[in-house]
Amino acid sequence: MDLKSTKQLAALAALSDADRTRLERLAVMAKLSADELWLDVWRYGFDDVEEGILADMEADQYFKSNAGIDNAEVMADIKKVIAIHGKPRR
Numbered sequence: 001m002d003l004k005s006t007k008q009l010a011a012l013a014a015l016s017d018a019d020r021t022r023l024e025r026l027a028v029m030a031k032l033s034a035d036e037l038w039l040d041v042w043r044y045g046f047d048d049v050e051e052g053i054l055a056d057m058e059a060d061q062y063f064k065s066n067a068g069i070d071n072a073e074v075m076a077d078i079k080k081v082i083a084i085h086g087k088p089r090r
Contacts, residue, residue, distance in 0.1 A: 008038070008042050019046070020034075023037065023038065029053050030053045030056075037049070040052075
């Protein structure tokens with residue numbers, strides 16, 4: 001085990017009860033184990049990880065009711081733009 005992993009494991013073991021509870025809560029929200037989420041928390045901090053998880057959940061909810069744009073429609077539009085504005089190969 002390298003030194004960085006040792007530090008990460010030591011920091012995980014040293015979490016306060018409140019931080020451990022927060023990690024567990026975030027892990028449930030992210031549908032991951034606390035150990036899987038810990039590396040992100042270690043790198044970015046609790047606040048940034050929580051913000052990212054909430055943004056993902058918000059986006060998932062949005063796309064449940066908004067299907068987005070069909071890929072075939074996008075590709076057809078792009079082909080029209082290329083046909084009008086594209087330069088032929090030499």
